[in-house]
Each structure stands twice: as structure tokens, then as C-alpha cells.
Amino acid sequence: MDDISTGTLFIVLAVLIFISAYFSGSETGMMSVNRYKLRHLAQSGNKSARRVTQLLDRPDRLIGLILIGNNLVNILASAIATIIGMRLYGDYGIAIATIVLTLIILIFAEVTPKTIAALHPERVAFPTSFVLSPLLKVFYPLVAAVNFITNNMMRLLGINPSAAGKDTLSAEELRTIVHEAGSLIPSRHQEMLLSILDLEKVTVDDIMIPRNEITALDINDDLQSIVRQLNNMPHTLILLYRGEIDDAIGFLHARDMLRLLTRSHEPDKASIVRAARDIYFIPEGTPLSVQLVKFQHNKERIGLVVDEYGDIQGMVTLEDLLEEIVGDFTTSITGQTQEHIHRQADGTYLVEGTMNLRDLNKELKVNLPIDGPKTLNGLIIEEFGDIPQYPMCIRIAGYVIEILEVTDNRVEQVRIQPKRKRKSR
Structure with missing residues (x-):
């Protein structure tokens, strides 16, 4: 050196x-x-x-x-x-x-x-x-x-x-990545990706059509009444039952009914029963991610949700399931969600008690609890602990809900007051 x-x-x-x-x-x-x-x-x-x-x-x-x-x-x-x-x-x-x-x-x-x-x-x-x-x-x-x-x-x-180097991402981490993608992923695609990640958390119970809202046909009715209902049927598929809905026979398809009505002006009950297609049953509590695969594997588009005793709780269609991913289609077997919600001039909303809570949260951008009852009526009754009288108000999750109509031990209509935004000082 x-x-x-x-x-x-x-x-x-x-x-x-x-x-x-x-x-x-x-x-x-x-x-x-x-x-x-x-x-x-x-x-x-x-x-x-x-x-x-x-x-x-x-x-x-x-x-x-x-x-x-x-x-x-x-x-x-x-x-x-x-x-x-x-x-x-x-x-x-x-x-x-x-x-x-x-x-x-x-x-x-x-x-x-x-x-x-x-x-x-x-x-x-x-x-x-x-x-x-x-x-x-x-x-x-x-x-x-x-x-x-x-x-x-x-x-x-x-x-x-x-x-080392074998790191994987959890569903929550993937959800965070989608949220932070910003303009790299269009907002519509972000919503779809997040909906897919949520399929495991959502069950058929959350999206099913309740049994009291299922469009069905009683084979025990008189023949003229049955034919009249067939002619005026609003949906492609209709449930056929005997006496009560738990005794379901099968689903009638519009094509089969049109064929019956074309061949014979007034088909008999036996031919109507033979035209009914087999029922596909779905256990309650099935995650949507699992049910989507089952629909695809079994080539089915509609099924009845049953509890552990075999009683029918509701109905789920492939369209309902896909709407959880891509959003509402123009038509629905239960009608438009907007028919259950009516915006008022003062900023409040008139909502039917049968409204599904998950749909209500999506439409109004609110955060009502969905881990218990599935409908607004069920949530109010559970929160109040009794059949409420009207008019009266109740506060749930910070939202003021005014009960306007109660019939047959069921809340028919309420007024929801959205949370007011606090003014910044």
C-alpha cells in the first residue's frame, strides 16, 4: 500500500x-x-x-x-x-x-x-x-x-x-389489491371481482325468493282456473304443487305449457302433471360459490331451498346467483328491486317490509345488519322483540326507521331516514 x-x-x-x-x-x-x-x-x-x-x-x-x-x-x-x-x-x-x-x-x-x-x-x-x-x-x-x-x-x-418464496394471497388480501388497483381495473370490473370473492360468504338463504313470494300453481284448483293461470303466467317457469307448497310436484316450463295449450284447448290435470319437470333441491346454508358449481355440474337453472326437515324455504335461480356477480339484469323472476323502494321528496325512502336486507343495503348504500333475519320485516321484529304497532319509530344500526303499516302480524311498509352527513368545521 x-x-x-x-x-x-x-x-x-x-x-x-x-x-x-x-x-x-x-x-x-x-x-x-x-x-x-x-x-x-x-x-x-x-x-x-x-x-x-x-x-x-x-x-x-x-x-x-x-x-x-x-x-x-x-x-x-x-x-x-x-x-x-x-x-x-x-x-x-x-x-x-x-x-x-x-x-x-x-x-x-x-x-x-x-x-x-x-x-x-x-x-x-x-x-x-x-x-x-x-x-x-x-x-x-x-x-x-x-x-x-x-x-x-x-x-x-x-x-x-x-x-421462502411460496407466498400466497388470502381472499382479504386479494380484495385489498382490487380496491387499490384504481384506474388499472374499471370500477365495474372491480365490483364484479369483489362480488366473486364474496360468493363464499353469501349463502342461498341470502338471495332466495321466500316461499310466500314464489309464483306457484295449485293442481287442486279447478281446471278452468288452472288454464287461466297458465295463459297469464308471467314467468318462464312456474312451480306446480298439490294443496300446499311443501307438496311440490315439479316445474312447468313455458314451452311445455304452450305445447299443452296448442294440442288441446283445455288440457286435463294429468297431462299438466306429466309435463312438470323434476325439482332440484338445494340444502339451506349452501354457499353461492358451491351452488354455482352445482348448477353447472347438474345442468340446472332453478332449485328449491329446503331445510333439514325437507320443508321448502324458498327458491333460487341461476339468474339470481349471477346477479350477485354482475348486478341486476333488466328482468327478474321477483320483479325489479326498485318496485320495493320509493324515494320521497324529503330524501327519505318508503320501503316494503318484505325487502331483502342485502338488496336494500346495495340500493340505498346503507349498512343494516344481515347476519340474522334476511328481510327488513324480520329485522324490525327481531330488534323490537314483538310485532310493532304503527305509527312508531325505531333506530337500527344508526338508521331511523318509521313503521307506517302493519298487517297480518307483518310490517308492510316503513320509511327509512338516511344518516345525515356531518358538516365539516
Whole structure:
């Protein structure tokens, strides 16, 4: 070292600081790169992305290589800085060199390159992979020896090094990613993706048509009444039952009924029963994600929801299920949701008691509890603990609900007062 000029040592020191900055930036860039975007680029044929993916498959080796190189460079830089300091300032040069080198490394070899790499990880990770890949092969024996020691130390602490790089996303994390996608994903598509993620939380009980609202035909009625109902049937499918809805016979399709009415002016009851199609039963509490697959597997579009005793609780159609993903269609077997809600001039809403709570929350952007009763009528009765009288008001989840009409022990109509926004001071 005595034969090397001070100017040359300054040049070597600058080169070492630059190399240290490279290793520091490489570490941050490699660890900060988006793994899922990286996999997409790698699968699309991006060679740089493939190299980075291969390096990140074993992060212990990558970190070991970077830290070995960084520490060697920093130690050598410290030694050269000490020599320069002693040449310029004598014994005080050691302290001066330590302070100055620490500041230089901190600013130029740590904070600055790591900040740049954190802000632009791909721009740093992709070019550095050209250098790190061959370096890993050259220094592999040393890296392997260091990893052998560190990995065994981690195993003593109960950490499995082989589990690295196998990160997965939960449904909640996926939901957060969709929310934060912003303009990258259109808002309509975001809503659909979030609805798909919610399918596991929603059951057929939440979207089914209640049994009292099912359009059905009693085969025990007189023949003229049955034919009249068939002619005026508003839906493609109608449930046929005997006496009461729990004694369901099957579903009548519009095509089958048209064929019956065409062949005979007044078909007999036996022919109507024979035309009925088999009923597809759905256990209550079935998640929508499961039921969607079952509809597809069984080639069905409609089913009756039954409880543990076999009693019919409601009806679910494929259209109802798809509306949970893509939103309401123009027509529905139960009619438009807007028919149950009427906006008033004063900003309040007149709502029918039979309104489904989940649909009500979506339409009015409110947050009424849905973990109990499924309808507004059921929620009011559960909250009040009795059949309420009218007119009267009740507050549920912060919303003022005025009961306007009660008939047959059921809340028929209410007025909902939306929460008023607080004025900012």
C-alpha cells in the first residue's frame, strides 16, 4: 500500500463505494419487486424477469451473495480510508476517516441507492440480475457455506428456509389489491371481482325468493282456473304443487305449457302433471360459490331451498346467483328491486317490509345488519322483540326507521331516514 499514491487510493475508494451502492440497491430492488407482476412477465417470456425469478426462488442464496460482496467491499473501503486518513492527518486520520467514510457510505452507498431501488424496483432488479447470476456461480462455494450455517441457525429457531418464496394471497388480501388497483381495473370490473370473492360468504338463504313470494300453481284448483293461470303466467317457469307448497310436484316450463295449450284447448290435470319437470333441491346454508358449481355440474337453472326437515324455504335461480356477480339484469323472476323502494321528496325512502336486507343495503348504500333475519320485516321484529304497532319509530344500526303499516302480524311498509352527513368545521 505504501507504493500506491494517495490519488490512486482515492480512485479505488470511489470505485469501492460505487460497488457498495450497487450491492445495496440490488438487495432492496430484488426484495421490493412485485412477485406477482414478476411471474406474469416471466410467463410472458421476459428473460430478465426469468433471471430475477430464479434468483428469488432461493432468497437465502441471493441475500448471502449480496451481503458477502457488500461486506467485503465496505471492509476494504474502510481499510483504504484509514490509510488515506493517516497519510493526510497522522494519528487523527483514523477518527476522521471513520466519521467521513461512515457519512459517505450512509448517503451514497446506502440511503440513496436503496431509496431509488425501492421506488423503481424493476428498473434496478432486471439490470442487476445480469451481474448477480454469474457472480452467484463464481462464489457459490462460499455462499453455500454461509447458507449452510445460517439455515441451520434458522431451523433451531423454528424457521423453515425452504418455505421462502411460496407466498400466497388470502381472499382479504386479494380484495385489498382490487380496491387499490384504481384506474388499472374499471370500477365495474372491480365490483364484479369483489362480488366473486364474496360468493363464499353469501349463502342461498341470502338471495332466495321466500316461499310466500314464489309464483306457484295449485293442481287442486279447478281446471278452468288452472288454464287461466297458465295463459297469464308471467314467468318462464312456474312451480306446480298439490294443496300446499311443501307438496311440490315439479316445474312447468313455458314451452311445455304452450305445447299443452296448442294440442288441446283445455288440457286435463294429468297431462299438466306429466309435463312438470323434476325439482332440484338445494340444502339451506349452501354457499353461492358451491351452488354455482352445482348448477353447472347438474345442468340446472332453478332449485328449491329446503331445510333439514325437507320443508321448502324458498327458491333460487341461476339468474339470481349471477346477479350477485354482475348486478341486476333488466328482468327478474321477483320483479325489479326498485318496485320495493320509493324515494320521497324529503330524501327519505318508503320501503316494503318484505325487502331483502342485502338488496336494500346495495340500493340505498346503507349498512343494516344481515347476519340474522334476511328481510327488513324480520329485522324490525327481531330488534323490537314483538310485532310493532304503527305509527312508531325505531333506530337500527344508526338508521331511523318509521313503521307506517302493519298487517297480518307483518310490517308492510316503513320509511327509512338516511344518516345525515356531518358538516365539516
